[in-house]
Structure formats: structure tokens, C-alpha cells
Amino acid sequence: MGIIKAKDVIYEYMRRDEEGNVEGITRAVDKVSLDINQGDFIAILGHNGSGKSTLAKHMNAILYPTEGTVWVDGKDTREEEELWNIRQSAGMVFQNPDNQIIGQVVEEDVGFGPENMGVPTKEIWERVEESLKAVGMYKFRKHSPNKLSGGQKQRVSIAGVLAMHPKCIILDEPTAMLDPNGRKEVIRAIRALNDVEKITVILITHYMEEIIYADKVYVMDDGKIAMQGTPREIFSQVEKLKSLRLDVPQVTLLAYELKKRGVDLPDGILTTEELVGALKQNRKG
Amino acid sequence: MSLVLDHVSYIYGEDTPLSMKALNDICLEIPDGQFIGIIGHTGSGKSTLVQHLNGLIKASRGHIYYNGEDIDGKEFDKKKLRSNVGLVFQYPEHQLFEIDVFSDVCFGPKNLGLPQEEVEARAKEALAQVGLSEEFFTQSPFELSGGQKRRAAIAGVLAMKPQVLILDEPTAGLDPKGRDEILNQIKKLQTETGMTILLVSHSMEDVAEYVDRIIVMNQGSVMFDDEPREVFRHYKELEEVGLAAPQVTYIMHALKEQGMLVDVDVTTIAEATEEIVKCLETLH
Amino acid sequence: MLRDITLGQYYPEESVIHKMDPRVKLGGTVLYIISLFFMKNILGYMIAALFLGLVIKLSKVPFKFMVKGMKTILMLLMITVVFNLFLTQGTPIVTFFGKISITWEGLELAVFMAIRLSFLIIGSSVMTLTTTPNNLTDGMEKMLGFLKVFKVPVHEVAMMMSIALRFIPILLEETDKIMKAQIARGADFESGNLIQRAKAMVPLLVPLFISAFRRANDLAMAMEARCYRGGEGRTKMKPLIYQKNDYLAYAALVLYLIISIGIGRLTLF
Numbered sequence: 057m058g059i060i061k062a063k064d065v066i067y068e069y070m071r072r073d074e075e076g077n078v079e080g081i082t083r084a085v086d087k088v089s090l091d092i093n094q095g096d097f098i099a100i101l102g103h104n105g106s107g108k109s110t111l112a113k114h115m116n117a118i119l120y121p122t123e124g125t126v127w128v129d130g131k132d133t134r135e136e137e138e139l140w141n142i143r144q145s146a147g148m149v150f151q152n153p154d155n156q157i158i159g160q161v162v163e164e165d166v167g168f169g170p171e172n173m174g175v176p177t178k179e180i181w182e183r184v185e186e187s188l189k190a191v192g193m194y195k196f197r198k199h200s201p202n203k204l205s206g207g208q209k210q211r212v213s214i215a216g217v218l219a220m221h222p223k224c225i226i227l228d229e230p231t232a233m234l235d236p237n238g239r240k241e242v243i244r245a246i247r248a249l250n251d252v253e254k255i256t257v258i259l260i261t262h263y264m265e266e267i268i269y270a271d272k273v274y275v276m277d278d279g280k281i282a283m284q285g286t287p288r289e290i291f292s293q294v295e296k297l298k299s300l301r302l303d304v305p306q307v308t309l310l311a312y313e314l315k316k317r318g319v320d321l322p323d324g325i326l327t328t329e330e331l332v333g334a335l336k337q338n339r340k341g
Numbered sequence: 342m343s344l345v346l347d348h349v350s351y352i353y354g355e356d357t358p359l360s361m362k363a364l365n366d367i368c369l370e371i372p373d374g375q376f377i378g379i380i381g382h383t384g385s386g387k388s389t390l391v392q393h394l395n396g397l398i399k400a401s402r403g404h405i406y407y408n409g410e411d412i413d414g415k416e417f418d419k420k421k422l423r424s425n426v427g428l429v430f431q432y433p434e435h436q437l438f439e440i441d442v443f444s445d446v447c448f449g450p451k452n453l454g455l456p457q458e459e460v461e462a463r464a465k466e467a468l469a470q471v472g473l474s475e476e477f478f479t480q481s482p483f484e485l486s487g488g489q490k491r492r493a494a495i496a497g498v499l500a501m502k503p504q505v506l507i508l509d510e511p512t513a514g515l516d517p518k519g520r521d522e523i524l525n526q527i528k529k530l531q532t533e534t535g536m537t538i539l540l541v542s543h544s545m546e547d548v549a550e551y552v553d554r555i556i557v558m559n560q561g562s563v564m565f566d567d568e569p570r571e572v573f574r575h576y577k578e579l580e581e582v583g584l585a586a587p588q589v590t591y592i593m594h595a596l597k598e599q600g601m602l603v604d605v606d607v608t609t610i611a612e613a614t615e616e617i618v619k620c621l622e623t624l625h
Numbered sequence: 626m627l628r629d630i631t632l633g634q635y636y637p638e639e640s641v642i643h644k645m646d647p648r649v650k651l652g653g654t655v656l657y658i659i660s661l662f663f664m665k666n667i668l669g670y671m672i673a674a675l676f677l678g679l680v681i682k683l684s685k686v687p688f689k690f691m692v693k694g695m696k697t698i699l700m701l702l703m704i705t706v707v708f709n710l711f712l713t714q715g716t717p718i719v720t721f722f723g724k725i726s727i728t729w730e731g732l733e734l735a736v737f738m739a740i741r742l743s744f745l746i747i748g749s750s751v752m753t754l755t756t757t758p759n760n761l762t763d764g765m766e767k768m769l770g771f772l773k774v775f776k777v778p779v780h781e782v783a784m785m786m787s788i789a790l791r792f793i794p795i796l797l798e799e800t801d802k803i804m805k806a807q808i809a810r811g812a813d814f815e816s817g818n819l820i821q822r823a824k825a826m827v828p829l830l831v832p833l834f835i836s837a838f839r840r841a842n843d844l845a846m847a848m849e850a851r852c853y854r855g856g857e858g859r860t861k862m863k864p865l866i867y868q869k870n871d872y873l874a875y876a877a878l879v880l881y882l883i884i885s886i887g888i889g890r891l892t893l894f
Contacts, residue, residue, distance in 0.1 A: 116850055118846060118849065118850060140852050140854070143849070143850060143851070143852050144852060147850070147851070148847075148850040150843060150846070150847055150850075152840075152843055154795055154840070155839075155840045155843035155844050155847065156843065156844065156847035157791075158788065158791070158844070158847070158848060158851075159759060159791075160635070160757050160758050160759045160787065160790065160791050161757055161759065163862075164757070164759055164862065164863070167862035167863075168848075168851055168853070169851040169852060170860075170862070171859055171860055171861060171862055172851060172852040172853045172854065172859055173852050174858045174859060174860050175860055176860060177860060177861060177862060177863075177864055180860065180862045181862065184862070198637055199637075200635070200637075201791075202791075202794050202795065216851065217851070220851065220852065
């Protein structure tokens with residue numbers, strides 16, 4: 057069993073009208089099964105309302121499945137006595153950078169998680185230092201979070217989770233509210249966590265260029281897993297992605313259009329270098 | 342009929358130790374009917390700039406003329422200006438407040454003091470322009486999906502019948518399809534009504550297909566102001582200030598370096614496809 | 626603009642005062658304020674000024690930041706001065722309309738009151754400028770910890786205060802933005818009578834409340850995800866332990882109290 061495993065997970069919630077009567081039941085997650093290996097970089101893609109965030113919230117026991125089971129590090133998320141262990145081993149970063157920073161000073165915010173866990177004072181300081189260094193925010197440790205840019209705030213949030221020494225970090229659209237520079241900084245920090253610290257990363261996003269480095273991609277639609285595979289496998293299905301309200305990077309789209317026009321190119325081109333290389337081959341051939 | 346900015350500067354907290362220059366000597370002319378993209382990263386002054394155009398912020402130096410009249414002049418009617426130059430803020434759905442979508446859209450025209458009939462006619466027209474059908478009129482704005490909320494909010498400004506429409510990051514937080522839908526709707530609006538549209542964005546790729554002109558803002562100044570293809574020629578300079586030309590620009594330049602005789606000025610995927618196919622055909 | 630409000634803002638600096646235990650600063654501020662109300666002569670105020678000056682010097686915070694807080698209470702200060710000036714009985718200096726007069730006693734009281742209030746504001750500014758709000762709530766939590774015996778949720782109240790403090794600037798900025806957006810839609814927040822103005826606030830308040838609730842909801846989730854479960858079993862990153870300097874500060878404070886009140890209460894004239 058991997059670090060996170062879901063089996064036939066269904067999540068339903070009731071819609072109520074103004075008087076509080078049940079109007080209907082919405083199924084946000086529909087029979088999802090997945091198994092995530094320790095150390096992997098996983099991306100979960102999907103349009104707004106596809107159920108990807110709801111699924112993510114099952115991975116650190118903020119939500120519980122209506123049916124089916126989720127295991128985090130081998131523990132069933134419904135076992136109440138394991139709740140805090142689960143939340144410690146699977147940390148979560150949310151979308152809005154302003155609404156998840158509790159501390160008034162960067163270092164105090166990063167210390168918040170370890171404080172809650174009852175970590176001794178001296179060790180809290182060590183953890184705060186190493187976490188802030190890991191995301192490149194150590195020199196801002198005395199700053200007020202209100203004065204930071206969006207990308208910097210999200211890096212502080214990541215450090216805050218990192219200081220809890222999790223085995224896995226779930227990032228729920230961490231870049232949706234950032235500008236391109238902020239997005240780049242955050243993605244760089246996330247990749248470093250995976251490469252250097254060997255932490256399992258589950259990145260939920262709808263930006264296609266962010267998933268190129270993932271080991272495995274799941275695409276969600278209507279609460280179900282609609283596609284899964286390596287980024288290359290996913291990106292080779294341009295039409296299918298479009299029907300799921302997603303798009304592909306310009307270079308992949310260009311390669312796809314060229315192929316349609318009879319140019320001989322491999323499937324699922326992800327970078328400019330790949331396309332240029334393939335076209336060069338083409339000219340020779 | 343046009344907007345003219347004449348040496349406009351804006352300084353935050355002037356005469357305090359924390360004063361900061363947000364806009365620096367901006368000169369621009371915005372003629373009628375253009376579709377313009379204003380590009381810059383956070384803090385480049387692009388949002389401050391557009392708030393000057395409908396008089397929400399007063400320039401520290403310089404003058405802004407709407408149809409030849411100084412908007413800070415004594416006789417000038419600011420309220421009228423705000424109906425003529427409509428401004429849709431970032432995440433406009435955060436300003437919805439009425440019990441149903443229709444009443445919310447009516448808020449703007451009602452503030453103009455129009456008769457009830459006219460108010461309702463305008464609201465209907467505006468909702469049609471953003472592609473929201475009648476079934477949504479009676480719904481609470483808070484029950485709509487993200488994309489629908491945003492449309493409702495844009496309709497709220499359109500209902501004031503502006504001649505110039507400014508949208509600050511209208512696609513922020515939307516998924517790719519939602520983004521394309523909104524941008525296409527705006528393009529359609531522009532073609533049908535001939536309205537002047539200013540689209541503030543931090544993504545060149547998003548606006549390249551739609552706009553006639555790109556104004557690049559950097560550190561409170563205008564860095565480039567030209568047709569998209571002319572602006573993207575400076576892709577190296579753009580990169581230095583943390584902005585990027587569309588990926589297709591990079592691809593075309595890389596191909597040219599490899600000795601392929603392609604036009605590096607193309608801005609869209611469709612144009613690029615044609616270019617490459619043409620180039621390969623002449624080879625074979 | 627709204628975001629220019631600086632009252633209660635922390636000024637980062639490495640100084641003896643910044644490093645001092647918040648309990649010392651809290652207690653010190655309270656005692657200092659009390660001392661101001663015990664003084665009866667100029668000499669006492671001179672000692673108080675000297676003490677305050679010394680603390681400001683030690684804190685390394687530029688003086689202009691101290692005075693900033695004054696602007697917000699300038700009106701209150703003026704009213705107090707005017708009231709004292711005109712409504713105190715005693716020997717008149719000048720008389721208007723044969724009825725209202727400024728008296729020597731009134732003048733003295735007005736001057737003393739102005740000094741008191743200014744020192745009070747500057748004194749509290751020194752505390753807020755040199756103590757992070759978190760640190761301050763920590764101090765209060767610890768000082769009032771004995772209330773736990775009476776089932777007062779001291780930790781929870783302290784946590785709420787520190788969160789509120791963090792969100793004030795964010796919500797102010799948001800208010801500013803919503804206001805502008807509604808003005809762009811022709812809203813008028815400035816003219817009309819009281820009822821019209823109250824009605825005009827609806828388009829501002831509804832979105833603001835919705836936003837505040839959304840933020841509160843997000844924050845609660847984020848805190849839970851980071852294992853927050855109340856004060857029980859929690860350790861502190863910055864625990865409050867008295868250092869040598871803190872004892873010295875207490876000693877200095879006591880010394881100041883004895884001297885200032887002792888001298889301040891002498892009747893010299």
C-alpha cells in the first residue's frame with residue numbers, strides 16, 4: 057500500500073433550500089480509487105467543479121468519504137484516534153494565501169503547526185529554520201506576511217506544513233491566485249521538496265504547464281477519474297482534454313496541429329526543445 | 342471621442358516618508374473602438390493606471406482628458422464619467438450583493454437615475470451580452486458557478502452602457518475553458534458594439550489572440566506600446582522584467598536558429614502552423 | 626485611504642525594549658499610565674517625560690512613529706482641553722460675554738490633561754510598536770492565566786485576538802476595494818441624509834460580510850489541517866521566561882514610580 061490509497065471513494069453532500077429542507081443530493085466524488093507511492097510527484101487536474109478539491113480534502117481527513125475508504129500512511133481516515141497523526145503525515149496547502157497564514161510574523165506562522173503538535177521549543181526553532189530555508193524564505197523570517205507577495209506567502213504556507221515533518225504534502229490549487237512569477241516560484245519550491253526532501257507531492261491544479269514534471273497525472277471530471285497516465289500520455293490526447301474543459305501548453309497544441317496537417321511528429325510533445333528537435337529530424341528525413 | 346493621458350504620474354502617500362511612485366509620466370492615447378491589452382506583473386502600476394481612467398484615483402501630476410475635457414476640471418461630471426468608462430475589478434463576483442442576479446445588474450443603471458423601464462431594459466440587454474439566459478435572472482448570485490458569477494458581475498457594469506470598458510484580470514482563477522469563454526464573449530462584445538476595451542492581464546499568451554494593441558507596463562512606466570507582433574519582437578527584454586512572450590514566439594525563434602526560414606512574428610498557433618507547414622513543403 | 630491607519634502597528638527592530646518580556650511591557654504601561662494620574666506638578670511630568678524619552682531612545686523606534694498614533698486622538702485631545710479650559714472654577718483670566726471664563730486653575734488643568742493624554746498615547750504606542758501582537762496576546766494569556774480556574778477560556782480568547790489583529794489590515798484593504806468597485810457602478814457613499822447613507826452601505830457591507838465569513842471558514846480549515854486543537858498539549862515557539870533584563874526593568878519601573886509619584890505629589894507652589 058502506498059502513502060495514500062483510496063478505494064471506491066464516494067462523497068455526497070445534501071443541498072438545502074432556504075428553510076433547510078433537503079433539495080437533493082450532489083455527488084462530488086464518485087467511486088474514485090487511487091494508490092500513491094511514497095516519493096512520487098502526482099498531479100490532479102480538472103476544471104472548476106470537477107471534484108478535485110473535494111477529493112484532496114479527503115487526503116488529510118478534513119472530509120470523510122460517504123462510502124469507500126481512504127488510507128493515509130496505512131491508517132483509515134475515519135479512525136478518530138489517528139486523526140492528528142494523519143494530519144501530521146499529510147499536510148495541506150490551500151488556494152488563498154491570505155486565508156491560511158495565522159502568524160503575524162513569518163517565523164511564528166511556520167512554528168504554528170509544531171506548536172500544536174507539542175514539539176519542544178528548541179526543536180521548533182530548528183524546524184522553522186530548516187523549513188524556511190527549504191523554500192528560500194529564511195531571510196524573510198522576521199517580516200509581516202501582509203507585506204509579502206502572493207508567491208512568497210504561498211512559500212511560507214508550504215514551510216508551515218514542512219515544519220510538521222509530513223511524509224506527503226497536498227497542495228490544493230496553490231497557484232490559482234498568483235501571477236506568472238509567483239506561480240513559477242511556488243512550482244520551483246514544490247519541485248525542490250520532491251527532488252531534494254523526497255516528500256510525496258500531490259498537486260491539484262488547472263494549469264497544464266505545472267504538471268509537466270509529475271510522475272503521474274490524474275484528470276478528474278464530474279467526480280470521476282477520467283484519465284490517468286504520465287504527462288506525455290495525457291498530453292497526447294488533445295481532443296479529450298479539450299472536452300474536459302482543459303487545454304494543453306502552446307507547444308503541445310502546435311505539435312498536434314502540425315500532426316493533423318500531416319507533419320510526422322511523435323505524440324505528446326512537452327517542450328520547445330522537443331518540438332524543434334523533432335522538426336529538425338523531419339527536415340532531414 | 343477618446344481618452345488621453347498627458348504626463349500622468351501618481352505617488353502613493355505623497356509627502357510622507359513612505360511615499361512611492363506608482364505611475365511615472367504616462368502619456369497615452371486611447372482612440373475609440375480599439376481592443377487593448379495592458380500587460381504587466383503585480384506592482385507594475387497597471388491596476389493603478391486603469392483606476393485613473395474613471396476618476397477613482399486622482400493623478401498627482403498631469404491631466405487626463407475624456408473627449409477633450411479634463412476629468413479633474415471643476416465643471417466635469419465624474420459620475421457621468423464612471424458610467425461612460427466602465428471598470429470591472431479583479432474578482433468582480435466579490436461585489437455581488439443583491440438577492441437575485443437581475444436586481445444586482447440593475448444596481449448600476451439605477452444609480453444613474455434612469456426610469457425603471459430603461460433600467461430593466463438595460464439589465465436584460467447586458468445579461469444577454471454576457472451570455473446569461475433568463476433562467477438565471479431570479480437566481481441568487483451566490484448560487485451560480487464561478488464563471489457565471491463573473492459574467493453576472495461584468496453585466497453589472499455593462500448595464501451602465503459604457504463607451505469604454507476596462508476589465509482587470511477578468512480570467513483570474515477560471516479554468517482554461519472558462520477563460521476562453523469569457524475572452525471570446527468579450528471579443529464578441531467588442532466586434533458587435535464597437536466598444537473600446539482595455540483588458541488588464543499578466544499573461545501575453547491569453548491576450549495575444551484577441552487584441553489590436555498591447556501596452557506593457559513596468560515599474561510604473563510604459564515599456565512598450567504597439568501591435569502584438571511588434572511587442573513580442575522584444576521577447577528578450579520582456580523576459581528581463583519578468584514577463585514572457587507567448588510560447589509560440591520562442592518556438593519560432595528556435596526554429597529560425599536551426600535554419601528554418603519561418604516568420605518569427607506570428608502570434609497565434611494557427612499562424613504558426615501555416616508558417617511551419619509552408620516552410621516544410623518548400624523543402625520537400 | 627483606509628490602509629493608512631497605523632495605530633497598533635509593530636515596528637521591527639532589535640532593541641532591549643523589543644526583546645523584553647511582554648508581561649513587563651504590559652505591566653509597565655499600565656503602571657506608567659497610573660503614575661500620570663497621580664502627579665500634581667510640573668516636576669513630576671518632567672520625570673515622566675524623561676522616563677518616556679529614555680524608553681523611546683532604548684527602543685530605537687523613530688520618534689515620528691510614536692506621534693503618528695496622536696493624530697487619531699487629536700480631536701479627543703482638543704475637546705478635553707477646551708472643556709477643562711472653560712469649565713473649571715477659579716480665578717478668571719479672561720471672561721467672554723460676562724459668563725464663560727478661562728481660569729488659572731482651568732489653564733493648569735487643561736495643560737496637565739493634554740500632557741497626560743499625550744504621554745498616555747505615546748506610552749502605549751511604545752508598547753504596541755515594540756511588541757508583536759502575537760507576543761502581546763501571549764503576555765496577556767499568561768498574565769490572565771489564573772482566570773482559567775474560573776473556566777474563562779483564556780487561550781481561546783487570546784488566539785481570537787491575535788487572529789483578529791492579523792485580519793484587520795486585510796479586511797481594510799478589501800473594504801477599500803469593494804467601495805471603489807461599487808463607486809465604479811455609480812454607488813454614492815457620501816451624499817444624502819442619514820437613512821440614505823445607511824442604505825448606501827448595503828452594497829458594501831453584504832460583500833464584506835460574505836468575504837469575512839469565507840475567510841473565517843478557510844482559516845478554520847487551514848488551522849485544523851495544521852493540527853490545531855485548542856490550548857491543551859500545545860508547546861510554545863517563544864515561551865515567556867523572565868530574563869535578567871526583565872528583572873532589571875521591573876526594578877527600574879519601581880524606582881521610577883517611587884521617584885515620580887513622590888516628587889509629583891509634592892506641593893511646591
